[in-house]
Amino acid sequence: MSQIALPLVTARGAETVVLGPSLQPVIDALSSPNSWPFRTAILAGPPRSGKSLLARWFAESGEGDAIDGADSLPEDDLFHRWNRAQADGRPLLLVTDRAPGAWQVALPDLASRLGSALLIEIGAPDDLLIAGLIAEHASRRGLVLGEAVIAYLLPRIERSHVGIELLIETLDRLSLERKSPVTISLVRDALAERSGEFQPRLL
Known part of the structure; x- marks a missing residue:
């Protein structure tokens, strides 16, 4: 069993994430935002799987911005946030509870941009x-x-x-x-x- 509390330190203090082989690719992907297509990634996974904690850690690390519950935002607002991140040259992490393919986006421009993002998926625990x-x-x-x-x-x-x-x-x-x-x-x-x-x- 391996646990990491560092570098998962947020404004709330040190918070522990239990780490196993199935989660290591997620940590690796979040640690390399400059390699994301258009500096954008979507973090998806089941409830209680640590997505919000990982998003806080990513945002507070200074590596980029994170939007928790991105799939619940109005699409126009999300499209504006994406454009602003691109203009600022800031990596953007979008967090969703929805499984890949279940997040249906009506705005064509936003759909194409999300379709180009890196999908980081938290799977079943090992x-x-x-x-x-x-x-x-x-x-x-x-x-x-x-x-x-x-x-x-x-x-x-x-x-x-x-x-x-x-x-x-x-x-x-x-x-x-x-x-x-x-x-x-x-x-x-x-x-x-x-x-x-x-x-x-x-x-």
Whole structure:
């Protein structure tokens, strides 16, 4: 498991991003904005995958400007921002929750420019990243997960950023309700609850 807090330092302070092989190409691309076509890139990925944090880091690094939630802006405004960045010679990072191809742009000039941008996509987390995310979310909640628990979770947990976060939230709640440490038995119940198959045990 690898975690980076530096150089991911923003105005909010040092913020940790868990790094695995599947995320390394994203970090590499964000570190080379001068190689982007027309100095423009689109950062896309699922919810809770760290896009906003990466965008803040990029903007505050001084390497360029970032627009979080770019797909929700009026197209005329976004087109103006793109033109201004080009005039200033500033790299521009556009952040969207939408999957590639799902962001439908009606303004032809804007559509052609976005079509030329570099797509930086955050994909499904790999095993190393999943293990790191489990540990990070648990640490934030003060949960102690043993190696056996993490090993049990890895092949069974939903392989999405949101799914991992929600499962740790469920583990935390069950642990507090039962006044119990996180055991494999408790993990089984949390997994069953997340899948909709949970049945409360008789005490």
